[in-house]
Amino acid sequence: MNDTQSGLPVDMTALLATVGAQRDRAAFEVIFLHFAPRVKSYLLRLGASDALADDLAQEAMLTIWRKAELFDPAKASAATWIFTIARNLRIDAIRRERRPEFDPNDPALVPENEAPPDTRMLKSHDDARVRSALTKLSADQAQVVRMSFFAEKPHSAIAKELGLPLGTVKSRLRLAIAHIRTALDGGA
Amino acid sequence: MIPTRHPPEELLLDYAAGTTDEAISLALATHLTLCSICRKDVALAESLGGALLEDEPGAPLSRDALSKVLARLDASDEDAIPVSSKSSSIPEPLRAYIGDDFASIRWTNAGGGTFFKQIFRRKRANVRLIRSTPGEGVGFHTHRADEYTLCLSGGYTDETGCYARGDWQTATPDLLHRPVADAGEDCISLSVNYAPLRFRHWGIALIAKWFGF
Numbered sequence: 001m002n003d004t005q006s007g008l009p010v011d012m013t014a015l016l017a018t019v020g021a022q023r024d025r026a027a028f029e030v031i032f033l034h035f036a037p038r039v040k041s042y043l044l045r046l047g048a049s050d051a052l053a054d055d056l057a058q059e060a061m062l063t064i065w066r067k068a069e070l071f072d073p074a075k076a077s078a079a080t081w082i083f084t085i086a087r088n089l090r091i092d093a094i095r096r097e098r099r100p101e102f103d104p105n106d107p108a109l110v111p112e113n114e115a116p117p118d119t120r121m122l123k124s125h126d127d128a129r130v131r132s133a134l135t136k137l138s139a140d141q142a143q144v145v146r147m148s149f150f151a152e153k154p155h156s157a158i159a160k161e162l163g164l165p166l167g168t169v170k171s172r173l174r175l176a177i178a179h180i181r182t183a184l185d186g187g188a
Numbered sequence: 189m190i191p192t193r194h195p196p197e198e199l200l201l202d203y204a205a206g207t208t209d210e211a212i213s214l215a216l217a218t219h220l221t222l223c224s225i226c227r228k229d230v231a232l233a234e235s236l237g238g239a240l241l242e243d244e245p246g247a248p249l250s251r252d253a254l255s256k257v258l259a260r261l262d263a264s265d266e267d268a269i270p271v272s273s274k275s276s277s278i279p280e281p282l283r284a285y286i287g288d289d290f291a292s293i294r295w296t297n298a299g300g301g302t303f304f305k306q307i308f309r310r311k312r313a314n315v316r317l318i319r320s321t322p323g324e325g326v327g328f329h330t331h332r333a334d335e336y337t338l339c340l341s342g343g344y345t346d347e348t349g350c351y352a353r354g355d356w357q358t359a360t361p362d363l364l365h366r367p368v369a370d371a372g373e374d375c376i377s378l379s380v381n382y383a384p385l386r387f388r389h390w391g392i393a394l395i396a397k398w399f400g401f
Contacts, residue, residue, distance in 0.1 A: 025261065032254055037246030044247055054250050061257050076231070080238030087206035087237065097210045097310075100217040100281035102227070107275045110190065110354070112224035130232075131239040148198075149205045149240050155198065173198040181232060 010034070012078040013127075020068035028068075031078070032061050039086045045150045046090060056093055060086045077127040126184055133183035141176040144169055191223045191354030195336075199358075200226055204233030211313035211380045214281055215338050215356075218378060221279035222354035278340070282378065286317065290341065290376055293317065299395060300324055301369075307378075314381045320344070320369035327392040328366040332383035335359040337367075342375035344368060351377075364388075 012034060018027045036057045043053035063085050071081055091099045102109065137145065147158050159169045195216060202208045203216045220227050276288045285307050286293060295303035301324030307315040312333075317340075318326065325344060336358055343352040346365040351357055359365060369375035387393035 025258070028261070029254070029258070032257065035241075036249050036253065036257075038241050038244040040249055041244045041247040042241055050247075053247070054253060057249060058253050058257050062260055065257075065261055076235065077238055079242040080235045083237040083241045084234055086241070091206055098213075099206070100210065100214040100284070102217050102220040103280040106221055106280040108221055108277060108279045110222045110224065112227075113190075127235065127238065127242075130235045131242065134236065134239050145201075145236065146240065148201055148207060149237055152207055154207065155202075170196070170198045173201055174196075177197050177201060177229070177232070180236065184232070 013073050016064075016068060016071055016078040016081070017073045019065065020071045023068075028065055031064065035064075035078075035082050036061050039082065042083075042086055042150070043090060046094070046152050048090075048094060052094070056086075056089055059093075060089050063089065079127065129184055130180065133180045136183070137176050137179060141172050141179070144172045145176050148173065189352075189354070190225060191219070191352070191356065193349075193351060193355040193357060194223065194226055195219060195356045196358060197229060200229045201233045201236075204230050204237060209313055210310060211308075211315045212336060214285065214307075214315065215336050215378055215380050217281035218279045218340075219338050219354065219356050221281065282340075290317075290319075295319060300327070302326060312382045316379050316381075317376060318379050319374050319376045320367075321374055322369050322371045325366060325368040325375075326385070328364060328388040329385040330364050330388075331359055331361045331381070331385055333361060334382065335385070336380040338378040340376045340378055342373045343370040344375045344377065345370060 010030060012031065015027045015030055018024045019031060039060050040053045040057040043056050044050070048056065060082070064082060067085070071078075076084075088099055091097055134142065134145070143162075144158060147153060147161075151158065153161070155169045155173075156166055159166045162169070199208065199212070199216065203213060208216065216226075220230060276283055278286065278288065278290070286305070293305050295305055297303050301321040303319040305317040305319075307317065309315070320326070322342075336356070337351070339351040339353055339355045339357075341353060343350060344367045345351070346357075346367040348357070348363070348365065350370070351367075367377075385396060387396050
């Protein structure tokens with residue numbers, strides 16, 4: 001992440017927290033320059049036209065500005081949080097569907113009670129570990145993970161495209177998740 | 189209490205990726221309200237989405253995109269953040285579809301101590317609430333496609349075991365089962381189907397066809 005002229009890496013997660021706390025426009029511009037092109041290319045991969053992907057990337061950036069106060073750097077990295085915003089905008093604008101989500105403030109929410117709060121909870125500093133775990137997946141596993149995120153296809157369609165039984169696709173996904181989980185648990 | 193039966197991990201990954209349809213997403217989000225274990229799995233899968241986003245090469249935006257967005261920042265400042273406060277035993281994502289309590293639902297009596305309420309039908313997905321009085325339930329059936337059931341209240345038992353509030357069941361087409369509500373109180377479940385059930389008994393099949401099961 002070498003986004004500054006000095007070439008020093010920028011901590012996008014800390015920067016996004018600053019946007020939330022201080023409505024810092026300069027920080028927002030840096031976030032924009034880093035993430036807007038990435039969000040656009042994610043939307044293009046999922047079949048949006050160039051014009052639509054451009055509009056939605058801008059919309060995503062406005063949503064980030066609006067909701068930045070809700071961003072909690074202890075729970076997710078900037079990239080993860082921005083991914084969820086882009087994903088939800090895509091479902092809303094392209095698929096024209098609602099996306100039901102749990103509400104962390106719902107009185108009906110059953111909290112986590114037995115595990116100490118810091119175990120297995122993803123933290124933003126796990127991001128580098130998630131990325132490195134992703135690069136260590138077998139080619140087969142990485143392929144089905146990528147297709148799950150970038151092809152908007154049910155497992156049955158992924159299986160058909162790869163000429164594999166459905167069970168194989170599902171078990172590769174499960175193995176991929178297990179590997180990443182182990183990588184995160186292991187290096188605490 | 190933490191549920192003991194969970195959705196398959198690859199379904200949680202699809203939910204995180206944004207691939208699951210509204211019907212399954214509703215059932216999953218309702219389970220997530222009740223299950224901190226699966227909330228962690230979804231958070232893990234979302235962090236994969238974040239890592240993939242970070243690795244994207246990036247597509248250049250139109251030349252005036254940044255200035256257009258900056259010009260709109262002030263106008264977007266005033267948007268209120270919604271807060272939920274109402275207390276209900278029905279998890280929020282489901283409450284938006286069916287209201288605050290089960291008692292005010294207008295159930296359709298399917299006979300044999302079983303009632304249902306259609307929530308919505310979209311494309312092939314059929315989302316319903318099913319309520320059975322103790323000892324009763326939907327008769328022996330198999331499925332033409334996967335069926336997803338989330339127990340919301342009371343409990344039920346079938347050939348695969350017992351299900352209590354928050355527990356998730358994925359019934360594959362080959363599973364022949366007869367879910368029966370446990371003693372004590374009515375069992376209420378959320379059910380997502382992609383094809384009509386196949387009933388063993390012709391009489392039940394006829395009634396089921398009539399009610400659009």
